[in-house]
Structures are given as structure tokens and as C-alpha cells.
Amino acid sequence: MWTFFHKLGSPPWLYGISGSILRYLLPLTLLGLVVGAVWGLLYTSPDFRQGNSYRIIYIHVPSAVVALAGYYVMATAGAVSLIWKMKMADIAMKSCAPIGAALTFVALVTGAIWGKPTWGTWWVWDARITSMLILLFLYLGVIALYEAYDNKEAASKACAVLSLVGTVNIPIIYKSVDWWYSLHQPASIKFTGESTIHPSMLYPLLLMIICFYALFTCALLMNMRSEILSRERRTKWVRKLAAGEGN
Amino acid sequence: MYFDSLEALLYMDGHGGFVWAAYAITLVVIVALLIAPRRRQKKLLAQLAGELRRERGAPSHSPTAVEGDTHASGS
Numbered sequence: 001m002w003t004f005f006h007k008l009g010s011p012p013w014l015y016g017i018s019g020s021i022l023r024y025l026l027p028l029t030l031l032g033l034v035v036g037a038v039w040g041l042l043y044t045s046p047d048f049r050q051g052n053s054y055r056i057i058y059i060h061v062p063s064a065v066v067a068l069a070g071y072y073v074m075a076t077a078g079a080v081s082l083i084w085k086m087k088m089a090d091i092a093m094k095s096c097a098p099i100g101a102a103l104t105f106v107a108l109v110t111g112a113i114w115g116k117p118t119w120g121t122w123w124v125w126d127a128r129i130t131s132m133l134i135l136l137f138l139y140l141g142v143i144a145l146y147e148a149y150d151n152k153e154a155a156s157k158a159c160a161v162l163s164l165v166g167t168v169n170i171p172i173i174y175k176s177v178d179w180w181y182s183l184h185q186p187a188s189i190k191f192t193g194e195s196t197i198h199p200s201m202l203y204p205l206l207l208m209i210i211c212f213y214a215l216f217t218c219a220l221l222m223n224m225r226s227e228i229l230s231r232e233r234r235t236k237w238v239r240k241l242a243a244g245e246g247n
Numbered sequence: 248m249y250f251d252s253l254e255a256l257l258y259m260d261g262h263g264g265f266v267w268a269a270y271a272i273t274l275v276v277i278v279a280l281l282i283a284p285r286r287r288q289k290k291l292l293a294q295l296a297g298e299l300r301r302e303r304g305a306p307s308h309s310p311t312a313v314e315g316d317t318h319a320s321g322s
Contacts, residue, residue, distance in 0.1 A: 043248060043249060045249055051259075051262055052262040052266060053262040053266060056266055059270060063273070098280075106273050114265065222288075225284065226284045226285075226288040226291065229288060230291055242291075242299060
């Protein structure tokens with residue numbers, strides 16, 4: 001157990017193992033995304049009330065779900081780096097932010113596009129949508145804050161605090177459709193009780209959610225690898241690696 | 248397949264523009280998300296390789312210290 005944690009803190013080990021994971025996970029993820037998208041776009045019937053516009057669900061819900069989950073990953077990594085000063089946790093936190101921002105952006109944009117034919121408007125200042133916009137600003141805030149400091153340690157500390165404080169927003173997003181009167185429909189998939197979505201629509205949606213999680217993992221590992229190289233550029237193993245790549 | 252023809256698939260009873268735009272934007276973001284770290288990594292390694300060559304003082308010298316390196320294949 002402890003040797004595992006020890007290894008986890010070792011940059012060359014993490015770089016190597018993440019490379020091996022990516023070699024299988026990345027093609028699998030891309031394949032899954034294509035299958036899920038084709039399934040959702042071509043092989044499901046339209047929603048009886050929303051027609052074909054509902055097909056946006058197969059990218060809107062997964063991106064929103066993973067954008068939220070990614071925030072937990074970022075905040076947890078931030079907490080670990082703050083408490084135990086673990087270098088890899090700091091790298092993980094920094095690497096989460098652009099992915100989370102991108103996924104939140106996708107969720108907001110696809111939501112706006114879905115809103116136009118369904119609600120008749122691109123945008124409403126609704127609790128769910130506004131709290132998602134705050135999530136986007138939190139992610140962007142972490143990115144900007146990291147760049148604002150010259151001192152890496154101070155930057156890492158400030159970002160960890162910001163991401164931890166921002167965690168307050170996450171339950172608000174989850175509960176926003178229940179707490180406030182909202183245009184946004186409540187969740188259709190429930191862990192407890194009956195889901196209010198037909199199985200023929202549920203399965204491709206679940207596949208897409210899984211693939212978006214995998215996509216997040218891939219992008220996170222890739223970001224971490226490039227960040228590891230950048231920080232370890234003066235070390236022997238990175239120089240050796242560069243010498244091998246350069247010819 | 249639900250749609251009878253390619254036109255029906257593209258048109259989607261009037262919702263095609265919305266659906267396809269949403270998927271296109273998502274695709275662009277995903278591609279950017281995966282390409283950015285790869286490019287950064289490639290650039291960094293190339294830069295480091297250049298530095299190493301200059302340090303050795305011989306631009307034509309090809310480095311040999313790659314045997315037994317398990318990480319080199321991972322990128």
C-alpha cells in the first residue's frame with residue numbers, strides 16, 4: 001500500500017504507467033464515443049415531445065456530468081496538495097482545470113442549442129444554467145490564478161484554496177432543479193427508484209457517460225504527462241527521453 | 248436505423264441544424280482537448296533534444312542513450 005503511494009509520487013513511474021494506460025484507453029474511448037454518437041443519432045427513436053432535438057442529450061448530459069465529477073477530482077487533488085504538499089497532486093489539479101472548463105463549455109453550448117427549439121430561447125438566467133456558468137468561471141479562475149503567480153508554490157496554494165471553496169457550487173448545481181422552479185428538466189436517471197427514460201435511450205446515454213469519463217481520464221493523463229515533463233526537464237530521465245525522441 | 252434517407256438524417260424534421268451544430272462543436276472541443284497536450288509534449292521534447300545537442304557541441308552527433316529506456320515508447 002505505502003509503496004504504491006510512494007510510486008504515485010514518482011514522476012518517471014507515473015509517466016511510464018500513464019503512457020501504457022493511454023495506449024489502450026485512448027483508442028477504446030474514441031471508439032466508444034463514435035459508437036455512442038452513432039447509436040444516439042441514428043438508431044434511437046425521437047422523443048415523443050421534443051422530436052429529434054433531444055438527440056443532443058447524448059453529449060449534453062455526459063459533458064455536464066463529467067464536468068461536475070471533474071471538479072471533485074480537481075478539488076480533491078487540491079486538498080491533497082495543500083495538506084501533504086504532494087507534487088503529483090498539484091500537477092493533477094492543474095491538469096484538471098482546462099478539461100473541466102472545456103466540458104462545462106460543451107455542456108453550456110449544447111444546452112443553449114437544445115434550449116432554442118425546446119424552450120424557444122438560447123439562454124435563461126435559470127438556477128441550473130447560472131450555477132453551471134459559475135462552474136465554468138471557477139475552472140477558468142483556477143487556470144488564470146495559476147498563470148498569475150510567478151511562484152509555483154504560491155500559485156498551487158491559491159488554486160487549491162479556490163477550488164476547495166468552489167466546491168460549494170457543486171451541490172447547488174445538483175439540487176438546483178429541485179430547489180428552484182426551473183425550465184431545466186430534473187434528472188431522468190436515478191440510482192434509487194425508476195429512471196424516467198426509456199431503456200432504448202438509456203443505454204446509449206450510459207455508454208456516452210462512461211466514454212466521457214474515460215475521455216476525462218485520458219485528457220487528464222495526457223495533460224499530466226506534459227506537465228511532468230515540463231517540471232522535470234532538468235532531470236536525467238527526461239533528458240534521456242528527449243535524447244531518444246530527438247533523433 | 249431510424250431515418251429513411253440521408254436527407255432525413257441531416258434534416259431531422261427541422262432540428263438537424265441544432266443537433267449537428269451541437270455535435271460539431273463537441274467534436275472540435277474534444278479534438279482540441281486531446282491534441283493540445285500532445286503538441287505541448289512534442290514541442291518540449293524537441294526543444295530539450297536541441298538543448299542537449301548544443302551542449303554536446305556537435306550538431307551532427309546522434310544521441311545513443313536510449314537503450315533500456317522503458318519510457319521512450321510511451322509517448
